[in-house]
Amino acid sequence: MTGPNDRPGDTADRIPDGPRSRRVRGGPRSRRVRGGPPSRRLRGGPRAGRVRTGVPLALLLPALLGVAFLTFPLIALLVRTPWQSLPEQLTSAAVWQALRLSLLCATAATAVSLVIGVPLAWLLARVDFPGRGVVRALVTLPLVLPPVVGGVALLMALGRNGIVGQWLDAWFGITLPFTTAGVVVAEAFVAMPFLVISVEGTLRAADPRYEEAAATLGASRFTAFRRVTLPLIAPGIAAGAVLAWARALGEFGATITFAGNFPGRTQTMPLAVYLALQSDPEAAIALSLVLLAVSIAVLAGLRDRWMSAG
Amino acid sequence: MSGMWESRMRESVMREARMSGRRGGAHEGPARGPRGLRGPRDHDVHVDSGTAGLDARLVVERGGFRLDVALAVAPGEVVALLGPNGAGKTTALRALAGLTPLTGGHLRLDGTDLDRRPPESRPVGVVFQDYLLFPHLTALDNVAFGPRCHGATKAEARAQAAAWLDRLGLADHAGARPRRLSGGQAQRVALARALATHPRLLLLDEPLAALDARTRLEVRARLRRHLADFEAVAVLVTHDPLDAMVLADRLVVVEQGRVVQEGTPSDIARHPRTDYIAQLVGLNLYRGEADGHTVRLAEGPALTTTEQLSGPVFVAFPPGAVTLHRTRPTGSSARNLWRCEVNGLETHGDQIRADLTGELPLAADLTTVAATELDLHPGAEVWATVKATQTHAYPV
Known part of the structure; x- marks a missing residue:
């Protein structure tokens, strides 16, 4: 099937090129010798043919189903979007309030994650x-823990009657639950493990001998970290931060459990x-569409890092 | 390739040893130029503990490996730790820098104990094997890194760094990132970076290993000049005997964590004490009992030498001193005559090296033409002769 399929494809490819390429096809001899630019032949028939025929159906069908499954809901969202009333929806004060709070809290949670993560x-x-x-297992536990459980656990620790929370309240008058700060805490709890895992992986891949080289030059361990390691792993930190930020932006379970759902104060997107x-x-x-747009923007920002890997 | 260096080094060694007039030529041998100006180099290397220079006994135990190396190096002296891979050379270097803790012994530099000090507070500069230039900093900032850590302001550090780069001929590359530098340039930046902290001990780990053969020659000569200018202790680690011979005043040969021999390059090349060194310098080496001009080997025949010795001795001769015959030579004046069998043949530079077994296992070099005329092939029976004047015996 490959053979017969190729040549017509090739020919069809070449015809628009005009008389010159048709002349090339003139005699059998010239065709063999100058059968079109090689790059074009590669791009044309053979490759497309191989993809169509080379993949077993048993793998292709589930794979296509997977693509459909992952993209169809998003398409449905776009189809059902009330485009006419959209501008009105998006400019409503409630939407902006929630979006502003979401962006603010996710950014603050990412900052917290960076500083301690x-x-x-x-x-x-x-x-x-x-x-x-x-320690590593404990630190990454929130990664697999249902966020609601995280929220309950945060209440037990930092709630008004929580183990630490009661002292925070009694000594400093600080209450975290059901406040904007509580949203940041809940989001950081859920999002930080993503950053830690990502940065640790980058650190492991980075050559520790650079730190040794810095030490032989008189740098203390902290100086070596600040002036050598940190710049070297900056891309990994950025990727981890974006990941944590996206996770914090979408955080639902821990937030609603620990911080509640008060518009303007703890009600995120x-x-x-x-x-x-x-x-x-x-x-x-309309609100979902905004979050989808933000997610696409994040993915676009990371495209060089993750999507070009393939 | 290593064969080429080996034979080249053998030439220079032979020249120094005046053992053979057969070869010669203007190769890049250890022609000691500017270094002669610096004063005595082949003698008075003894260092009193508590005075200037390095005095160390490095003991590092890790897993089943034990390193135990004693080193005494005077200021201005360049010592090479030479040994096969896995001998513990790099471990010794890391121990000197403080990157690997000592499990025993001592480490004194200019009379100060260093063994408890962390690497950042040792007056030590290191040129790492692959240089480890910080990729996110320019050449200038790489060199300025050390002075900055030692308390200089940014401007001061940069001024010092610029001066170092200038001194090493890299002023034009100050703004370049490490990946834009050639191997030789990167090595000089690494050297400048190590020197910029004014170390009292300069360590170089395989300083030429990352370079291709062409660059190597030039960089080696240049590095030798810079090391000659360096007034404090320099210790380099290498597995390449030619690098060691050219760069160092004194060699310390390390095998399996122990010092097996030390001395000047020419001394070591002339009087190898282990098979490893003999192979490095391309000599056949045997151990036996001398009685006058005859050395009776522990296993095998006797050898006739020009030296008159008694007691346990080493006997060495270069593979080029061996003459091969397909039939027993008659009327040959050579008194060292053995029947051997060809075990293997390999090209060795522009020559063929025959690996022989039999009465006396040895390596013999011969020209391609000679190998063809003799119709040598593995399994062929040959007679090997070596003139007594080509051998060299010395006490164990």
């Missing part, structure tokens, strides 16, 4: 202390979407 990743990657495996779906589905779609 990067040193934590360094510790896990570079210092060989007893129980390191256990995902919460607003969920609530709107009960009363005003069109508004929910």
Whole structure:
């Protein structure tokens, strides 16, 4: 099938080129010798033919189903979007309030994750202390923990009657649950492991001998980290931060459990979407569309890093 | 390739040893130029502990490996740790830099104990094997890194770095990132970076290993000049005997974590004490009991030498000193005559090296023409002769 398929494809490819390429096809001899530019032949028939015929159906069908499964809901979202009332929906104060709060809290949670997550990743990657495996497991547990459970756990620790929370309240008058700061805490709890895992992986891949070289030049371990390691792993930190940010932006379970759902104070976009779906589905779609746009922007930002790997 | 260096080094060694007039030529041998100006180099290398220079006994135990190397190096002296891969040379270097902790012994530099000090507070500069230039900094900032860590302001550090780059002929590359530098340039930046902290001990780990053969020659000569200018202790690690011979005043040969021999390059090349060194310098080496001009080998025949010795001795001769015959030579004046069998043949530079077994296992070099005329092939029986004047015996 490959053979017969190729040549017509080739020919069809060449015809638009005009008289010159047709002249090339003149005699059998010249065709063999100058059968079109090689790059064109590669791009044309043979390759496309191989893809169509070379993949077993048993793999191709599930794969296509997978693509459909992952993209169809998003397409449906676009199809059902009330494009006419969209501008009105998006400019409503409630939407902007939720979006602003979401972006603010996700960014703050990412900042918190960076400040304590990067040193934590360094510790896990570079210092060989007893129980390191256990610490790593505990630190990454929120990654697999249902966020609602995380929210309950945060309440037990930092709630008004929580183990630490009661002291925070009594000594400093600080209450975290059901405040904007609580949203940041809940999001950071869920998102930080993504950053830690990503940065630790980058650190492990980075050559620790650069730190040794810095040490022989008189740099303390902290100076070596700040002036050598940090710049070297900056791309990994950026990727981890984006990942954590995206996770924080979409955080729902821990937030609603720990911080509640007060518009303007703790109601982030995902919460607003969920609530709107009960009363005003069109508004929910509009809000979802905004989050989808943000996600696509994030993916575009990471495209060089992750999508070119293939 | 290593064969080429080996034979080249053998030439220079032979020239120094005046053992053979057969070869010669203006090769890049250890023609000691500017270094002669610096004063005595082949003698008075003894260092009193508590005075200037390096005095160390490096003991590092790790897994089943034990390194135990004693080193005494005077300021201005360049010592090469030479040995096969896995001998512990790099471990010794890391121990000197403080990157690998000592499990025993001591480490004193200019009378100060260093063994408890972390690497950042040792007056040590290191040129790493693959240089480890910080890829995110320019050449200038790489060199300025050390002075910055030692308390200089940014401007001061950069000024110092610029001066170092200038001194090493790299002023034009100050703004270049490491990946834009050639191997030789990167090596000089690494050297400038190590020197910019004014170390009292300069360590170089396989300084030429990352370079291709063509660059190597030029960089080696240049590095030798810079090392000659360096006033403090320099220790380099290499597995390449030619690098060691050209760059260092004194060699310390390390095998399996221990020092097996040390001395000047020419001394070591002339009097190898282990098979490894003999192979490195391209000599056949035997151990036996001398009685006058005769050396009776532990296993095998006797050898006749020109030296008159008694007691345990080494006997060495270069593969080029061996003459091969297909039939027993008659009327040959050579008194060292053995029946051997060809075990293997390989090209060795522009020559053929025959690996012989039999009465005396040895390596013999011969020209391609000679090999063809003799119709040598593995399994062929040959007679090997070596003139007594081509051998060299010395006490164990």
